[in-house]
Amino acid sequence: MxxxxxxxxxxxxxxxxxxxxxxxxxxxxxxxxxxxxxxxxxxxxxxxxxxxPPIYSTKTSILIKDENKGLSGTQGDILSELSSQFGGNKLVENELEIIRSQTLMEQVIKELNLDVSYKAKDGLKKISLYKTSPVIIKPEVITPLAYKEPLVIHLVDSTHFRFNDEDRVFAFNQRFNNAWGAFVVTKGVPSEYTDITVVFTEVKNLAEIMLKSLSVEQPNVKSTVLELTFEDSHVQRSKDVLNKLLDVYVQSSLSDKNSEASNTLKFIENRLGLITGELGDVEKDVESYKTNQGITDISAESQLFLENIKENDTKLNEVNTKISILESVDNYIQNAGEGAVAPATYMIDDPVLVSLLTKFNELELQRERYARTTSPNNPLLETINTQLAGTRQSIRENVQNLRRGMAVTKKNLEGINTRFSAGLRSIPKKEREFVGIKRQQSIKEELYLYLLQKREETALAYASTVTDSRLIDAPIATFNPIKxxxxxxxxxxxxxxxxxxxxxxxxxxLLNNTVQRREEIEKVTHSAILGEIGQMKAGQPGEDAIIKMTSRSAVAEQFRALRTNLQYLGDGTCRVIMFTSSIGGEGKSFVSINLAASLAYSDKRVLLIGLDLRKPTLHDRLMVPNKFGISNCLIGQGHYEDFIQSTGVHPKFDVLTSGPIPPNPSELLSNGKLPILLADLRQKYDYILIDSPPYGLVTDSALIAEHADATLYIVRFNYTIIDHLKRIGELQRTKRFTNLSIIFNGVNYGVGYGYGYGYGGYGYGYYDDENSGRSNVESKLKKMISKI
Known part of the structure; x- marks a missing residue:
């Protein structure tokens, strides 16, 4: 890349x-x-x-009954009719949301005591001790600390235990008060675990967590079957949660269905109480009248009038009853939701009003159900409230219309009664009075029998109410964990x-901004690479920095190849060669020393001059004194022959160190004595190698290059900044350095190399920020990996 x-x-x-x-x-x-x-x-x-812990999936399915599809046969019709009196049509989508409600799940948690859980450590993981805990806590008061910190119980023996890290021993079946609250600890089932962690969880928070593990879906949109799935680490607990959830759902549904039947029974019982009292008074009046007046029979004419008046009074009574029912309906509609008793819809003849009342009762039940399971701002609840208001207005308008019609009918019947009463004036007074009393008795008897029949029908429907859902499959857990x-x-x-x-x-x-490949050098600099030097293992300064040229190592062979390639510099007669680089630490001294040693081993007289007058290192690497050197020659303090030293590496390898560091290196190099010195040295040595300062930091190298036959620019693998290659390309284009070539030092491609090279710590440091551009990302990452 x-x-x-x-x-x-x-x-x-x-x-x-x-x-x-x-x-x-x-x-x-x-x-x-x-x-x-x-x-x-x-x-x-x-x-x-x-x-x-492994997570298992437990599934169960229930059927939401479709009330439009009743059972076949007479018995089914009877049950369907009784059930339909006090129940509305259910929507599967609504029941799905009800099952997933927070209220039902909180009730499940309370009934199963899931807000107190028990755990034990088994290896590296904690397992749940649901129904297998050796201790059971019955909390009376739970403090906020208990919801944050678990309580640890250490079993001492079969009758004693300790709390947390306390030394005090307690016995079972005692009431305790501590920072976690007030509770009683009892013995559970025998277990191999002795350290039990008791976790207290708020019911509301636990319900939210459990609802995330519960999914309720409708596998087929054409059916009313719901599939419930609960995921838990304990199989038995997941089965118990689903079973209890369905039980709670069924009880909630039955409670909603029985509420209307209960209200109807209350209404009928109140009416029966009034009619029973009135009927008793009328019967007493008949008995008293017959006893006082001595009446035993009524004449045929009186009987005819009696039958006519009786029939007309029956109609009038029905009208009054209907008016009374309409008044109760109006009162119920006006006070719905405030404890008003619901009227009996089957006592109303008008089908429109019956339909509206049925719809109103269904909406009222739905509103109560959603008010318990949803928030007040729920859009569905607001929709139901809007429908309730519209239905209430329609019922009141219908009731007013019916009452006006009943008032007209009542007026007509009362007129007929007036005519019949006029006919009775011809009947003896006693007989006429008896007929009046008898008529009241007949009316009360019929109304009493009617209400008594309806009470029995309502009680039968109330007793036969069944749930609208049926369990299809019991909870079944997966054999293998799903997670x-x-x-x-x-x-x-x-x-x-x-x-x-x-x-x-x-x-x-991507983050490395150093040179990685020779192709990068060639492409940017457009210069030839005279040779490549592999990476060496890190060593100490001194003799370890000098390769044994008699060895057959890869690096030694590379220096021999570099020595051979020197004949291709310029016209092949380049004898004064300068070494420079962009920054310190790229290996100028290393390459110049070992190339000089290689030339010496090829029977060439070689002189290595240390012209790095700012931060010399040749004397340290060759382990020779640096008290006097070329700086003394350049200022006229002696002859160069007095300062040339043998390196000890080879008899034909000499070195002229830099000497004392002068205050003005650039002026010293440009005083005109350097070319004279080099001209004399050319007569005595076959090769003169010059170790110069980095060109990218100071101008000394440019001054020295004017007197050199060729310049070898050192580029170090994974060290030289790529931007520095632009400077080499500029030098190549402007011909500022004669016979400029490049040596690629410290190469390590990872394959075929791997010799290590330890000059990273011997950089120059002319300026504090000389290495500021170098990326340290790679080194930091390598250090991090090595620590791991």
Missing amino acids: TNQNNQHLDLGDHEEEFNLNEHVQRYLRYWYLFPVFLFLALTAAFFYLQVT PKKALVWLGAGVGGLVVPVLLINLLL
Whole structure:
């Protein structure tokens, strides 16, 4: 992968061709990351599976009965008719939301005592001791601390235990008061666990958590079957939750259905009480009148009038009854929701009013149901309230119309009664009075029998009320856990262990702004690379920095190849060669020392001059004194022959160190004595190698390059900033350095190399910010990985 910083460089007009082998090699440089991260990922997956409790799925299904499809046969018709008197049509969608309501789940938690849970540590994970806990806590008062911190009970023996880290021992079946509240601890079932963690959870919060594990779905939109699924780490607890939830739902549904029947019974009982009293008074009047007047029979004419008046009074009584019912309906509608007794819809003849009252009762029940399970601002509840208001207005208008019609009928019947009464004037007074009393008795008897019949019908319907749902399948749990999926976890860990190193390597490559490939050097600088020097293992300064040229190591061979390539510099007669770089620490001294040693071993007289007058290091690396050197020659304090020293590496390898550090290196190099010195040295040595300061930091190298036959610019792998290559390209284009070539130092592509090179700590440091542009991201990441 090409470093992103290269996009801002002059890379030429053509795009670089994709090289698969090159990309693979760049990843292989960091091969150690793959086994490390794969091991870490698999280890994390192992511990995750150890600490994560398995989750099982439990399912059950119920049928919401469709009331439009009654049972066939007479018995089914009777049951359907009785049930339909006090129940409205149910919507499956509404029942789905009711089952998932917070209220029902809180009731389930309270009845199963799930707000107090017991756990024990089994290996690396904690398991639930639902119905298997050796201790049982019956809380009376729970403090806020109990909801934040669990209570740990340590069993001492079969009759004693301790709380948390306390030393005091307590006995079972005692009442305790502590920071967690007031409760009684009793013995549970025998268990192998002795350290029990008791967790207290608020019912409301636990209901919200459990509702997230509950799903209620309608598998087929054409059916009324609902499928309930609950996920839990304990199979028996999940079954109990579903069973209890269905029980609570059924009881809630039955309670709603029986509320209207109960109100109707109350209404009929009140009416029966009044009619019974009135009927008793009338019967006493008949008995008293017959006794006082001595009447035993009525004449045929009186009997005829009696029958006519009786029939007319019956109609009048029905009208009065209907008016009374309409008044009760109007009173119920006006005071609905404030404890008013619901009227009996079957005592009304008008089908429109019956339909409106049925609809009103259904809406009222739905409103009460949703008010218990939803918030006041729920859109569904607001819709029902709007429908209730509209239905109430329609009922009142219908009642007013019926009452006006009944008033006209009543007036007509009263007129007929007036005519019949006029006919009775011809009947003896006693007989006429008796007929009046008898008529009242007949009316009260018929009304009493009517209400008595309706009371029995209502009681029968109330007793025969059944739920609108039926259990299809009992809760069944899965045999294998659904979470976590072990195969998926292992696969994810394996993939993650391979993907993370790839991403990390890409991050390193993207954030690395140093030179990584020789192609980058060639493309930016348009200069030839005279040689490559592999990376060496880190060593101490001194002899360890000098390669044994008699060895057959790869680096030694590379220096021999570099020595051979010197004949291609210029016209092949370049004898004075300067070494420079962009910044310190790129290996100028290392390359110049070892190249000089290689030339000496090829029977060439070589002199290495340390012209880095600002921060010399040659004397430290060659372990020679630096009391006097070339700086003394340049200021006229002696002859160079007095300061040239043998390195001890080879008899033909001499060194002229920098000497004391002068206050004005640039002026010293430009005083005209350097070219004279080099001209004399050319007569005595085959090669003169000059270790100069970094060109990117000071101007000394530019002054020295004027007197050199060739310049070798050191670029260090994974150290030299890519932007510094622009400076080399500029030097190449302007021909400021004669016979400029590049040496790629410290190369480590990860494949075929791997010799290590330890000059990272011997940088120059001319300025505090000389390495400020170098990216430290890679080194920091490597340190982090090494710590892991």
